[in-house]
Amino acid sequence: MQLIGPWHQDSVRALFDLPFNDLLFQAHLMHRKNFNPNEIQVSTLLSIKTGLCPEDCKYCPQSVHYKTPAEKKALMSIDSIVAAAKKAKATGATRFCMGAGWRSPKDRDFDLLAKAIQKVKELGLESCLTLGMLKDDQVKKLEDAGLDYYNHNIDTSPEYYKEIISTRKFEDRIDTLQKVGQSKIKVCCGGIMGMGESIEDRVNFLLTLANLETPPESIPINMLIRVPGTPLADTPALDPLDFVRMIAITRIMFPSSYVRLSAGRNEMSESTQALCFFAGANSIHYGEKLLTTDCPAPEADEQMFAKLGLRKRSQQPVTV
Numbered sequence: 311m312q313l314i315g316p317w318h319q320d321s322v323r324a325l326f327d328l329p330f331n332d333l334l335f336q337a338h339l340m341h342r343k344n345f346n347p348n349e350i351q352v353s354t355l356l357s358i359k360t361g362l363c364p365e366d367c368k369y370c371p372q373s374v375h376y377k378t379p380a381e382k383k384a385l386m387s388i389d390s391i392v393a394a395a396k397k398a399k400a401t402g403a404t405r406f407c408m409g410a411g412w413r414s415p416k417d418r419d420f421d422l423l424a425k426a427i428q429k430v431k432e433l434g435l436e437s438c439l440t441l442g443m444l445k446d447d448q449v450k451k452l453e454d455a456g457l458d459y460y461n462h463n464i465d466t467s468p469e470y471y472k473e474i475i476s477t478r479k480f481e482d483r484i485d486t487l488q489k490v491g492q493s494k495i496k497v498c499c500g501g502i503m504g505m506g507e508s509i510e511d512r513v514n515f516l517l518t519l520a521n522l523e524t525p526p527e528s529i530p531i532n533m534l535i536r537v538p539g540t541p542l543a544d545t546p547a548l549d550p551l552d553f554v555r556m557i558a559i560t561r562i563m564f565p566s567s568y569v570r571l572s573a574g575r576n577e578m579s580e581s582t583q584a585l586c587f588f589a590g591a592n593s594i595h596y597g598e599k600l601l602t603t604d605c606p607a608p609e610a611d612e613q614m615f616a617k618l619g620l621r622k623r624s625q626q627p628v629t630v
């Protein structure tokens with residue numbers, strides 16, 4: 311069985327068809343070869359502008375198209391952003407991600423964004439932004455400001471994308487990823503499992519990531535949060551073992567990328583998360599909120615880390 315790229319539909323599909331134990335064993339071997347299996351990188355995500363987004367992503371409580379309980383909040387001040395970054399640093403985060411519910415940012419916002427990047431970095435944190443689609447000159451501004459990561463998820467397969475979002479095309483997403491990939495900013499890009507996609511869609515989602523001009527250094531794999539009021543609220547729950555399988559395959563296909571457990575952790579048992587860590591997840595979003603949805607409390611995560619003997623990664627990556 312082929313366990314290194316280049317990847318094709320058949321070889322990725324074969325990973326999905328492996329018996330669970332064989333898959334996890336292979337993924338764990340790959341993980342150990344490339345990372346310390348007892349270390350976790352911790353990121354905190356702050357929503358710096360919340361709600362009233364003109365896009366219609368069917369999973370998102372921030373879309374203006376759906377009636378959801380999510381709060382609406384204008385772009386935060388620099389002081390509030392820095393205060394949140396300091397708190398994240400104090401709780402052990404090494405990366406501070408800032409997300410804005412926009413289709414794309416306005417040029418007038420870039421002074422504040424540049425300042426936020428600078429302040430976050432002065433605290434010794436890696437900086438990450440997710441702002442929607444970017445133009446060339448906007449990528450350049452973020453690059454000049456020293457941004458470390460830009461998050462732009464493709465969410466699902468090219469084929470299934472139109473079932474989830476109609477206000478932009480999959481190609482728009484790829485276009486921004488290409489622009490960012492050609493800059494010094496590192497690419498963070500992943501997707502959401504459990505939106506009603508087929509195994510073929512999961513295969514094609516991973517193949518798209520693998521075939522990006524610059525494959526992502528950081529891959530958030532989210533489990534759908536079925537937020538009341540969104541069109542996906544009544545989607546059947548994803549089997550946790552299918553989620554673990556997805557983590558394992560991502561680890562095998564992207565041996566040196568950080569694979570992140572992101573949305574949906576609040577609904578996962580510790581056992582599911584432990585299996586995900588064994589299968590190669592080595593990063594989590596940490597803190598009480600993930601944009602507008604709940605995350606496990608930091609104390610609960612600390613207890614889980616203690617039970618599993620996991621350490622939070624220090625600022626400098628540890629080589630093995």
Ligand code: SF4
Nearest residue numbers: 363365367370373411
């Ligand atoms: S996922 Fe992002 S782009 Fe889509 S509706 Fe939510 S905030 Fe807007």
